[in-house]
Amino acid sequence: MDTSSVVPTVSLADIERARELLRGTSLVTPMEDSRWLSSLTGQRVVIKCENLQRTGSFKIRGAYVRIRNLTEAERARGVVAASAGNHAQGVALAAQLLGIKSTVFMPEGAPIPKENATRAYGADVEFVGHTIEEALTEAREFEAKTGAVLIHPFDHADIVAGQGTCGLEILEQSPDVKTVLVPTGGGGFIAGVATAIRAHRPDVRVIGVQAESAAAYPASLEAGKPVPLTSMATMADGIAVGCPGEVPFAAIQANVDEIRTVSEESLSTALLALLERAKVVVEPAGAAAVAALMDNPHDFAGPVVAVLSGGNIDPLLLMRVIRHGMAAQGRYLAIRCRIADKPGGLARLLGELSEAAANVLDVVHERTSESLPLDQVDVVLQLEMRGQDHRADMLRRLRECGYDVTVF
Numbered sequence: 001m002d003t004s005s006v007v008p009t010v011s012l013a014d015i016e017r018a019r020e021l022l023r024g025t026s027l028v029t030p031m032e033d034s035r036w037l038s039s040l041t042g043q044r045v046v047i048k049c050e051n052l053q054r055t056g057s058f059k060i061r062g063a064y065v066r067i068r069n070l071t072e073a074e075r076a077r078g079v080v081a082a083s084a085g086n087h088a089q090g091v092a093l094a095a096q097l098l099g100i101k102s103t104v105f106m107p108e109g110a111p112i113p114k115e116n117a118t119r120a121y122g123a124d125v126e127f128v129g130h131t132i133e134e135a136l137t138e139a140r141e142f143e144a145k146t147g148a149v150l151i152h153p154f155d156h157a158d159i160v161a162g163q164g165t166c167g168l169e170i171l172e173q174s175p176d177v178k179t180v181l182v183p184t185g186g187g188g189f190i191a192g193v194a195t196a197i198r199a200h201r202p203d204v205r206v207i208g209v210q211a212e213s214a215a216a217y218p219a220s221l222e223a224g225k226p227v228p229l230t231s232m233a234t235m236a237d238g239i240a241v242g243c244p245g246e247v248p249f250a251a252i253q254a255n256v257d258e259i260r261t262v263s264e265e266s267l268s269t270a271l272l273a274l275l276e277r278a279k280v281v282v283e284p285a286g287a288a289a290v291a292a293l294m295d296n297p298h299d300f301a302g303p304v305v306a307v308l309s310g311g312n313i314d315p316l317l318l319m320r321v322i323r324h325g326m327a328a329q330g331r332y333l334a335i336r337c338r339i340a341d342k343p344g345g346l347a348r349l350l351g352e353l354s355e356a357a358a359n360v361l362d363v364v365h366e367r368t369s370e371s372l373p374l375d376q377v378d379v380v381l382q383l384e385m386r387g388q389d390h391r392a393d394m395l396r397r398l399r400e401c402g403y404d405v406t407v408f
Contacts, residue, residue, distance in 0.1 A: 007246045008157040012199035015164035015192065018065045022165055025097065026061050029053050029166075031173040031305070034299035036277040037293060043302025045293065047274075048175055050166060051282050051311030055117070057238070058166055058189055058309055059090030059153075065162030066151050067094045075100050080105075080137035080148040084237040085114025086310050087153040092121035103148060105135040106263075111237065111314040133242050133358040154188030155245025164192025170305050171200055178301040181289035183309040184208035184217060184259065185239030187248030193307070194255035205257045205301065209288040211236045217252070220244050221259065235321065236267055238285030238310050266327040270324030274308070283313040284321060330388035333358075334368075334380070336406040337398065342375040349379065352401055356394040359384035 015205060023065040028047050037045035048059040067079060081091040086103040095102035095110060102123040107130050119125050132153070143150045152159065156275035168194070170180060180197060187208075194206040214232035220243075228243035244252075262270075267284045268396075270291035274280045289306035291294040313321075328331050339345040346363075353360060362382035385391045398405050 003160070007250050010157050010160045010164065010192065010195050010247070010251060012158065012196060014161040015168065015196050018061070019165045019168060020059060021065050021068050022110045022162065025054075025064050025094075026165070027053055028141050028169055031170070032249055034275075034278060034306075037290070037304075037306070038302075041293060041297040041300065041302065042326045043300065045302065045304045047278065047280070047290070047304060048166070048170055048173075048305055048307045049307045051286050053282065055086070055089035055093050056310055056312040057086040057090070057286075058163055058339075059086045060093055061165050062154075062156075062159035062162035062188060063087065063090035063151060064094040064097070064145040066156055066158040067091070067098055067100060069158050070100075070149060070235070073150050075276050077147040077149060078102060079151050080104070080139050080142050080146075081151045081153065082132060082139040083153055083313055084132060084135075085118065087151075088118040088123065088125070088239050089114060091151050092118045092123035096122040100371070101148075102150070103142060105138045105142070107135045108132055111312065111317065113314050114312050117312070131242065132240065139274065145331045152245070152380070154186030154191075154241070155247050156188075157247055159188045159318040160192040160195070160248055160251060162403075163189045163190065164196040164306070167193035167196030170198060170307075174303060174305055177201075177204055177303050177305050179205045179207065179304045181207050181209055181300070181304065181306045183236075183239050183285050183288035183291055184210050185241040185285070186212075187217065187241075187244050190256060190307060191248035191251035195251050198255040204253065206257055207292070207300075208259040209254070209292045210259060211239055211267065211288065212263055213283075214240045214242070214243060215259070215261045216244050218261065220249065221253065225249075234267075234284070235264060235317070236288065238283055238312075239288060240285075260292050262288055262291040262295060265324070266295050268321045268325035269322065269328045270294055270323050270325075272329070275322070278309065280311075281313065281318075282308050283311060284317075286310040331385050332392045333383045333385050333391050333394075334408055335383065335395075336408065337379050337381065338376055338404045339379055341375055345377070346379060349403065350404075352398060353381075353383070353394070356397050357386070357390070358394050368380065
């Protein structure tokens with residue numbers, strides 16, 4: 001028998017051993033009741049705040065266990081990793097705690113705060129390519145050239161076992177849980193969480209959530225093997241993985257009930273809602289479980305645990321995502337309105353908007369269109385609204401007043 005083709009499995013005993021290794025290193029992250037999500041779904045919903053874990057995500061769990069299990073000879077050669085940021089920080093901190101040299105390859109465009117934090121934990125950082133897969137190729141070449149041990153972000157039994165310790169905490173903190181929603185990229189996190197939960201509570205549904213434009217698992221599960229994506233594009237860099245790992249894929253096949261996908265609009269809306277309602281800062285990947293809840297609030301038996309997998313977000317991206325989320329909620333609106341080009345025409349339009357309680361952010365006159373009559377002008381307005389109902393009422397008011405309004 002060719003044992004080299006056997007995919008390693010992860011057991012409950014492996015996860016329990018990982019927990020012992022992590023004592024004093026990883027945090028038992030808080031579980032918080034969410035009144036607004038509970039009201040939305042009609043079920044008790046609690047959020048598992050892995051965004052408050054050391055390094056800002058769950059990744060320290062698996063990275064520390066993997067590096068802690070290295071032999072002395074392996075530790076002497078150092079470690080290498082490829083990551084857009086969260087795994088990079090987990091590896092860098094774990095290596096620092098264990099006195100090991102670390103090198104991390106990051107794709108171009110990785111968030112600046114994640115890069116800075118990785119360097120602050122003592123890692124050497126190099127940029128290569130534009131995807132995790134390209135960075136991982138470079139990391140493997142570095143491993144072959146230097147002898148450094150590759151710490152894969154998700155495709156190793158020790159990584160899965162370490163991430164699975166979060167599943168043990170979920171069961172202890174919410175013993176009556178019926179559904180667990182987990183953001184999913186390469187699969188190491190949900191594979192570990194699902195393995196731990198299935199061993200103790202096979203009745204609990206474990207559901208993975210992927211960004212729909214970077215969702216490798218649905219097609220892979222249908223094919224019965226990891227299938228790489230031909231392309232992907234998502235703001236959720238923490239779960240932007242083009243191909244599932246062999247080790248987590250096997251565990252997910254056995255223990256995960258369903259994989260769902262969410263849109264970019266849903267991710268940004270969920271991130272904004274967590275900021276406004278829960279006063280919690282997460283990165284787009286960290287909001288995936290809540291996005292799935294908000295998309296289909298009545299699909300899940302409660303109590304529900306939604307895992308917030310990470311909180312490492314670039315402030316510049318946060319500003320853009322907030323605006324994107326507000327637009328998706330109908331709280332920003334851009335319109336073109338044709339008015340008479342004479343004194344008082346714009347004032348009357350602005351008066352109607354004032355009566356409708358719409359806040360005007362920007363006004364632009366357009367007089368150069370060949371389709372415009374000589375006595376008319378197009379006015380482009382950026383408006384701030386209170387939501388979809390307010391937006392609909394304001395548009396109806398303008399049209400009833402005889403204005404020709406186009407939304408864009």
